[in-house]
Amino acid sequence: MSQFITAVLTSLSSGAIYALMSISLVLVWRSTRVINFAQAGQAVITTYVGYEIISRTGSFWLALIVAVLTGALLGAGIDRFFMRPIFKRIQSGPIAVIAPVVATLGLLGVIQSLIGMIWGIDYQSIEAPVSTNGFEIGGSVIAFNRFNLFVLICVTTAMILLTLLFQRTNIGLALRASAYSPEIAKLSGIKVDAVRTFGWALAGAASGLAGMLYIPGYYLHPNAMDLLLVFGFIAAVIGGLDSLIGAVAGAMILGFGISFSRSYISTEILFPTAFILLILVLIVKPGGLFAAKKKRGA
């Protein structure tokens, strides 16, 4: 029983982190039609900024806030000064699809090298702000701790705020309209370029949060978020790539699949589980579980 409860709880907390990454990817994909590989680099460099703040002030909370804000600024900056010029110059043909994606891959390499130059490539660690000793259930300690609970609360709060932003605010409507139909949005007077930059900022903030919530359980190094990028991407594809709800659902499916197979089959089964889930979903529903509904014809 306690094994089952542990598996459920770890599913939720790891799923929550995957969700932040998949949401980051979906936010960018929806607005730009680009898979942003640099997201892993953005997440890790903002976490390094957080690490720097902690080593200077000792405050995880300040570091968390600064990292999220840095993530937002970095995301906005990348879109404004890196992606937008690329899109301006290449507007059509197959290269218009490939070039921006390759550019993000290049950017990932640049960011990771930059980290190596500034902070070195040694493993660093960030201490969790709350206890990481497992909770006790019926006298036995389980692999779910106060920090995991904190992660769950943080991510849930972020999701609620994001949902309210998208559904209840003007900028949310502009984001949705620009994602579904940039042309109609422009013709309606919406500054789609600026809206897109805001979408990149949100994605950057979410990945910054992902880094700060993920690293305390592991180690900080330039490639620390690479695995999460893969899982975030799998979750996003499972969810249909276009849907924020799909991204969260995909992340939870992945979280549960991985945790349960690890606790009931083998701890070595991380990767196979993720990819088997992905392949299963793609065979059954190639567009992902939450693929956008086809428009009704005339």
Next chain:
Amino acid sequence: MSLVVENLTIDHGAIRAINNLSFKASTGSLTAVIGANGAGKTTLLRGLSGLIASKSGSATWNGQSILGKKPEDLARSGIMHVSDGKSVIAELSVKDNLALTGLWRKDKKDVAAVTNEIIGLFPVLGERMSQSAGSLSGGERQMLAIGRALIARPKLLLLDEPSLGLAPLIVEQIFQTIKSLVKNMNLTVVLVEQNAMGALKIADEGVVLNLGSVVAFDSAQKLLNDPAVRTAYLGY
């Protein structure tokens, strides 16, 4: 005070879609642009609303050049383009579609007022506010697209084929609405249409396009009676 297009040329890749085109639309008038498929009608509107770049020539609205500007800036300055067919965002609700053109307007009171006017004009939209635009019929989508444009209180409305794919009865209804809008909302309308007869009947002026060039520019009445236009475009 008018839309003046002079020697406008637009290339579509290697193809010259609009060739040295000139016409005028005076304020408060309805100008129909007719011509066969591929005559360049849609390209003309896309050029005027800033969606595509022009190669040479000029276009001014009330004396100010509109070429080379961004579509969102033109939209905010009162030039609204309702793009081809049913230009609505299917995934958004009717309410959200209508709200798009009010988002950036400062005068929120007027946005509310004009939204009510639009719902008065197209009551069916009022009944379907929370439905997704994708669930609307073709005619309803067209009303939504026009309604959305009107909420910006535009001065110049560029309409691309509002009759496309609609039943004849609905087409008639849409055309009459457009005609009355010109009068009631002090609009200048450029109406691109494949349905030449219907468009010329409600228009003041008509522009006949062929392969990107103007072959006739005259009062709509005269074009309706012109034997050459009748055989080529009106089919009788």
